[in-house]
Amino acid sequence: MKKIYLYSTLLFIFLLIMWEMIVKVKKISPLILPKPTTIAENLFTLLQSGYFTPHIFTTLVEIISGFFVGGLIGIGLGLLVSQSNTLRLVLKPYIIATQAMPKVALAPLLILWFGYGYTPKILIVALISFFPLFESTITGLLVVDKDRLALFQLLKASKWQTLWRLQLPTSIPYLLSGMRVAVVLSVVGAVVSEFIGANKGLGALIIVAQGMMDTPLLFSAFILLTAIGILLYASIYAIEHLFLRKYTTYRRKIS
Numbered sequence: 001m002k003k004i005y006l007y008s009t010l011l012f013i014f015l016l017i018m019w020e021m022i023v024k025v026k027k028i029s030p031l032i033l034p035k036p037t038t039i040a041e042n043l044f045t046l047l048q049s050g051y052f053t054p055h056i057f058t059t060l061v062e063i064i065s066g067f068f069v070g071g072l073i074g075i076g077l078g079l080l081v082s083q084s085n086t087l088r089l090v091l092k093p094y095i096i097a098t099q100a101m102p103k104v105a106l107a108p109l110l111i112l113w114f115g116y117g118y119t120p121k122i123l124i125v126a127l128i129s130f131f132p133l134f135e136s137t138i139t140g141l142l143v144v145d146k147d148r149l150a151l152f153q154l155l156k157a158s159k160w161q162t163l164w165r166l167q168l169p170t171s172i173p174y175l176l177s178g179m180r181v182a183v184v185l186s187v188v189g190a191v192v193s194e195f196i197g198a199n200k201g202l203g204a205l206i207i208v209a210q211g212m213m214d215t216p217l218l219f220s221a222f223i224l225l226t227a228i229g230i231l232l233y234a235s236i237y238a239i240e241h242l243f244l245r246k247y248t249t250y251r252r253k254i255s
Helices: 002-026 036-049 053-082 085-100 103-114 118-142 146-154 159-196 202-212 215-243 245-254
Strands: none
Touching: 002 036, 036 215, 053 085, 053 118, 053 159, 053 202, 053 215, 085 118, 103 118, 103 159, 118 159, 159 202, 159 215, 202 215
């Protein structure tokens, strides 16, 4: 495993070197493609000056809050729907409609209703992160060992007892897998919402950099967004690894 990480790091360094050399040899304008060293210098300078701090904070608030709201709704609704076939059939068309609905088109309407503050951005993130958590919750709750379920029925366990003692423990790996997907989508949702209307946030900064033709700043914001996505994904993966070691085989299959 250590060799894999080493090879991956060496490949990354090689690609950066090739990028630097191609820009130098071809004399590509920094407006089109700046050198990695130029981007790194720009990123370090602006981080040191605190320029990025309010933008990072704004985007993180939108991501985490939207992910939390979407998670509560997705997991809560998944719990309810999994316990009733009728409810699942009734709500399914509406849930699918929320995902078929283009979120970018919805963003201006939310801004019209709620203004340019955090609320419309958090709602966009929540809508995007909701579905993976909803689906993973239902899947985890319904994929139960038939023999164990039959035993619970034989012992005349109530629906609540079956849910709490059998279905929920089984669903945890599925739920965490859905969380990993949802948290990455939350980053996308925050950026998309900031593209529509915001004066703070890394997504808004990308629009500003584009207007100013400041390509190093654009790349710097992109790198920060990527780092945030990776760190959030890694955090959930670490929780999964810590608390669900017995599901290691399952995790490897879906990774």
